[in-house]
Amino acid sequence: MAIAISxxxxxxxxxxxxxxxKPPRRWADRAFRWLTLAMALAVIGxxxxxxxxxxxxxxxxxxxxxxxxxxxxxxxxVSEQFGALPFIYGTAVSSLIALIIAVPLSIATxxxxxxLAPLWIxxxxxxLIEMLAAIxxxxxxxxxxxxxxxxxxxxxxxxxxxxxGWTPFFNGPIYGVSxxxxxxxxxxMILPIITSxxxxxxxxxxxxxxxxxxxxxxxxxxxxxxxxxxxxxxxxFGAVILGLGRALGETMAVTMVIGNTPQxxxxxxAPGYTLASVIANEFTEATTxxxxxxxxxxxxxxxxxxxxxxxxxxxLLKTMKNAMTTRAVQ
Amino acid sequence: MIEPSITLPTMIEPASPAxxxxxxxxxxxxxxxxxxxxxxxFYGEKAAIxxxxxxxxxxxxxxxxxPSGCGKSTFLRCLNRMHDLVPNTRVExxxxxxxxxxxxxxxxxxxIRRKIGMVFQKSNPFPTMSVADNVLVGLRLxxxxxxxxxxxxxxxxxxxxxxxxxxKGDLHKPGMSLSGGQQQRLCIARAIAVEPExxxxxxxxxxxxxxxxxxxxxxIRELCTDYxxxxxxxxxxxxxxxxxxxxxxxxxxxxxxDATERIFSNPKEKKTExxxxxxxx
Amino acid sequence: MxxxxxxxxxxxxxxxxxxxxxxxLLVIAPLGLVFYHLLVSGIGSINWDFFTHLPKPVGExxxxxxxxxxxxxxxxxxxxxxxxxxxxxxxxxxxxYGDVRMNALLRFVADVLNGVPSIIWGVVVYGLIVLRFKxxxxxxxxxxxxxxxxxxxxxxxxxxxxxxxxxxREASLALGISRWKTIVHVVMKTASQGIITGILxxxxxVAGETAPLLFTAFGNRFWNHNLLEPIAALPLQIFTYAISPxxxxxxxxxxxALVLVVMIFLINTVVRFLTxxxxxxxx
Numbered sequence: 001m002a003i004a005i006s007x008x009x010x011x012x013x014x015x016x017x018x019x020x021x022k023p024p025r026r027w028a029d030r031a032f033r034w035l036t037l038a039m040a041l042a043v044i045g046x047x048x049x050x051x052x053x054x055x056x057x058x059x060x061x062x063x064x065x066x067x068x069x070x071x072x073x074x075x076x077x078v079s080e081q082f083g084a085l086p087f088i089y090g091t092a093v094s095s096l097i098a099l100i101i102a103v104p105l106s107i108a109t110x111x112x113x114x115x116l117a118p119l120w121i122x123x124x125x126x127x128l129i130e131m132l133a134a135i136x137x138x139x140x141x142x143x144x145x146x147x148x149x150x151x152x153x154x155x156x157x158x159x160x161x162x163x164x165g166w167t168p169f170f171n172g173p174i175y176g177v178s179x180x181x182x183x184x185x186x187x188x189m190i191l192p193i194i195t196s197x198x199x200x201x202x203x204x205x206x207x208x209x210x211x212x213x214x215x216x217x218x219x220x221x222x223x224x225x226x227x228x229x230x231x232x233x234x235x236x237f238g239a240v241i242l243g244l245g246r247a248l249g250e251t252m253a254v255t256m257v258i259g260n261t262p263q264x265x266x267x268x269x270a271p272g273y274t275l276a277s278v279i280a281n282e283f284t285e286a287t288t289x290x291x292x293x294x295x296x297x298x299x300x301x302x303x304x305x306x307x308x309x310x311x312x313x314x315x316l317l318k319t320m321k322n323a324m325t326t327r328a329v330q
Numbered sequence: 331m332i333e334p335s336i337t338l339p340t341m342i343e344p345a346s347p348a349x350x351x352x353x354x355x356x357x358x359x360x361x362x363x364x365x366x367x368x369x370x371x372f373y374g375e376k377a378a379i380x381x382x383x384x385x386x387x388x389x390x391x392x393x394x395x396x397p398s399g400c401g402k403s404t405f406l407r408c409l410n411r412m413h414d415l416v417p418n419t420r421v422e423x424x425x426x427x428x429x430x431x432x433x434x435x436x437x438x439x440x441x442i443r444r445k446i447g448m449v450f451q452k453s454n455p456f457p458t459m460s461v462a463d464n465v466l467v468g469l470r471l472x473x474x475x476x477x478x479x480x481x482x483x484x485x486x487x488x489x490x491x492x493x494x495x496x497x498k499g500d501l502h503k504p505g506m507s508l509s510g511g512q513q514q515r516l517c518i519a520r521a522i523a524v525e526p527e528x529x530x531x532x533x534x535x536x537x538x539x540x541x542x543x544x545x546x547x548x549x550i551r552e553l554c555t556d557y558x559x560x561x562x563x564x565x566x567x568x569x570x571x572x573x574x575x576x577x578x579x580x581x582x583x584x585x586x587x588d589a590t591e592r593i594f595s596n597p598k599e600k601k602t603e604x605x606x607x608x609x610x611x
Numbered sequence: 612m613x614x615x616x617x618x619x620x621x622x623x624x625x626x627x628x629x630x631x632x633x634x635x636l637l638v639i640a641p642l643g644l645v646f647y648h649l650l651v652s653g654i655g656s657i658n659w660d661f662f663t664h665l666p667k668p669v670g671e672x673x674x675x676x677x678x679x680x681x682x683x684x685x686x687x688x689x690x691x692x693x694x695x696x697x698x699x700x701x702x703x704x705x706x707x708y709g710d711v712r713m714n715a716l717l718r719f720v721a722d723v724l725n726g727v728p729s730i731i732w733g734v735v736v737y738g739l740i741v742l743r744f745k746x747x748x749x750x751x752x753x754x755x756x757x758x759x760x761x762x763x764x765x766x767x768x769x770x771x772x773x774x775x776x777x778x779x780r781e782a783s784l785a786l787g788i789s790r791w792k793t794i795v796h797v798v799m800k801t802a803s804q805g806i807i808t809g810i811l812x813x814x815x816x817v818a819g820e821t822a823p824l825l826f827t828a829f830g831n832r833f834w835n836h837n838l839l840e841p842i843a844a845l846p847l848q849i850f851t852y853a854i855s856p857x858x859x860x861x862x863x864x865x866x867x868a869l870v871l872v873v874m875i876f877l878i879n880t881v882v883r884f885l886t887x888x889x890x891x892x893x894x
Contacts, residue, residue, distance in 0.1 A: 021469065021473055021474055021524070021787075022474075024441065024472075024787075025789075029791050031791075032790075032791035033704075033790075033791070036700045039696070039700035039701035039703075040704035040717055042701055043720045043761065043762055043765065044720055046761065046762070047720055049735065050731060053734070053735040054731075057738045105634045105637055105638055108635070109635040111631050112631040112634065113635070116632070117635070125635065128642055131879070132641065134876065134879055135872065136819025136820065136821070136872075137820075137822075138819070138846045138850050139649070140645065141853065142849060142864055142868050143644070143648055145853055147644070191638050195638060219624035221623055222620065249730070249731075250728070251728060252846075256853065279730055283734070283737070283826045295734075296738070302730075303731050307723060307727070310722070311723060314723065412781065412784070440788070442787075443784060443785055443787040444786070444787030445787075447786065447787075450782060454778040454779055454782045456783075456797060457801055467797075468787065471792050471796055472786075520782075524786055526787075
């Protein structure tokens with residue numbers, strides 16, 4: 001009676017009708033799991049690859065220029081002097097202008113979409129914003145060159161100069177292509193992402209908060225300000241930083257309207273240059289090794305600051321999510 | 331005999347299951363399909379069921395009853411190792427299926443599950459598949475290719491699940507287009523198609539209307555001549571109608587296990603009696 | 612006195628509402644403006660020549676962008692060869708296997724990768740392939756776009772797989788079907804529409820990218836016959852023409868832009884049609 005059969009054999013022999021079925025191959029499950037794991041680990045591999053390629057490609061420049069790279073404003077391929085300050089300045093200023101324009105508009109639109117708009121408008125408006133997000137950077141740049149710049153040069157900039165020319169930012173010759181134009185076009189590019197993330201954040205604010213404020217007799221705006229915005233502070237800030245990350249890396253549209261001149265001027269009407277733009281413009285024309293390495297180093301700097309911005313944004317968004325789940329539990 | 335304080339409208343009249351079964355399988359001396367010995371399962375540190383020892387006879391219907399949270403579904407799922415899917419679980423003790431421990435380290439859960447099938451509370455025919463594909467998916471994905479075998483099994487399973495006449499006209503319509511009761515019978519046909527020896531049923535009729543429920547219960551009585559059936563139910567009347575033996579679980583422990591008639595008319599344990607008479611739910 | 616203060620609060624609220632509405636209008640205004648000019652400036656140049664002829668030599672009027680349109684298609688195909696398998700299978704791992712902490716880390720890294728400027732991918736592939744083979748190539752361009760697609764597709768695949776109810780997994784396993792077959796033939800099959808949608812969205816996103824191609828695919832005035840040669844691409848061509856001094860090229864740039872936008876919007880419309888009734892995160 002007690003024959004020593006392995007449990008697998010014993011269970012298998014009980015039902016002869018199952019003879020038709022093939023026995024499962026245990027290695028197949030393990031192999032599939034390993035395959036998918038390897039693919040998932042690709043993201044880790046990718047980020048290491050990017051960092052490594054940029055580091056390797058720039059090590060000569062890093063060792064030759066050291067910290068001066070970030071503080072010198074001489075960019076002269078002929079004499080092999082490379083300082084990235086004009087580009088850092090350009091990226092910073094254009095992104096700042098973009099945020100100043102885009103953030104109020106985006107958050108106001110997100111508020112409109114979640115709190116104020118009649119229901120029939122919401123989905124179409126969201127679709128329109130998604131369409132704006134889908135427009136490639138180069139096409140926006142095309143529009144920038146042939147429509148926006150002429151208009152700015154002919155109308156907006158002279159008006160700004162006459163109204164605000166006493167400040168250092170709005171005097172100086174007007175060319176059309178300018179730091180300000182760069183900032184404006186970046187603003188158009190980041191409007192959709194800030195709006196969409198902000199909208200998700202606002203939508204996730206539990207209705208209980210709003211209802212409580214209404215019950216206390218608050219006006220619409222007060223409900224929004226007190227119950228919704230303060231609750232969503234972290235998330236909204238995360239949305240803004242996400243937009244900043246996008247702004248820092250914006251390449252094509254900016255290159256087409258900013259003027260591509262490595263200089264640091266107070267006037268916003270002066271042409272500028274960003275980290276991404278210099279790579280786009282000069283990479284294929286880098287004749288010497290050190291020139292190419294300097295551009296790689298610019299890429300490294302750009303990579304660093306966008307990673308930093310995205311990290312901060314993700315952390316902020318995550319703290320918002322955590323706060324929501326703990327509050328929901330309560 | 332303790333007088334119940336509330337009179338139950340339908341004091342259970344078991345449907346004398348012994349009379350509907352073929353005479354050659356008397357309930358008491360049937361061979362055991364499962365010999366469970368001191369089985370416990372832990373979610374992390376908490377024990378969901380503790381020290382359960384029970385012999386489930388083959389080719390009979392065994393019902394598992396008890397209040398919510400008593401571990402009856404958990405126990406059922408131990409019998410086909412469904413807890414393997416849940417992280418952080420630990421099993422102690424043994425569960426022998428015709429003499430072999432299904433929890434032995436070298437036993438293959440996939441093979442076990444081909445012998446021990448399961449029907450779930452919420453019917454779940456695969457949404458992208460037709461009626462025929464649903465029934466045959468177990469066979470096809472386990473390597474059966476021969477058209478003849480597949481067609482024969484398709485008809486046989488659907489007939490055994492009392493669904494053939496209702497779907498034979500269009501076997502290629504989507505599985506989800508059937509009614510609730512039909513979907514559940516489709517799931518039963520799907521489980522039967524791989525020719526298991528045991529059918530575990532986790533509250534199979536609780537989401538169905540009374541007529542569909544009746545059809546499923548009739549089905550269970552017919553199927554038990556060929557399959558060992560273990561059914562979890564929160565409906566005591568159903569347990570009385572459908573099962574030969576009944577096990578009462580409470581707070582993760584097996585309190586009493588006996589022939590259905592005896593459990594419902596003359597339970598040995600006070601807890602069992604309290605539950606049956608409705609003292610607690 | 613109280614009534615006065617209350618009226619003031621109401622006025623502020625009304626003002627805020629008006630401002631918010633104006634903001635919404637301002638946000639979609641660029642969309643209207645860009646579309647208007649695309650149509651006005653581009654439609655005139657869309658003709659049979661545009662879709663069938665190669666670019667003319669510098670300075671000459673006429674010609675078309677057929678090689679750029681086909682080139683974009685080739686690059687997308689190459690990108691898909693890398694992006695789709697790695698992305699989908701990686702998404703499967705995140706949804707079906709793995710422990711909570713490692714998966715959280717992988718998701719985080721994927722999200723961070725999605726924020727890397729696209730030009731950086733170009734720089735990386737330049738160092739990896741272009742320098743090594745000493746030439747720009749379609750392969751390099753496809754690789755740059757494909758690497759971009761991986762984190763995108765991974766996240767969308769994971770999201771749709773997580774939406775498949777657990778009941779189907781349980782039912783399949785209860786039939787004695789092995790884990791990997793359950794995942795491939797039941798779970799992924801159920802989520803197939805969502806997976807395809809995610810892939811299409813990645814296509815739409817990557818089809819318009821110029822920066823990563825600037826020094827990988829590089830562009831080509833003629834047909835590409837060899838994956839190891841430079842290849843033309845629609846966004847690249849638009850850029851080159853736009854910044855050139857030639858009137859005729861500007862005209863063609865608008866035409867190319869119109870074609871590109873129509874292509875992308877077609878893909879997005881297909882996606883919207885496939886997901887009617889369900890929410891999909893686009894950005």
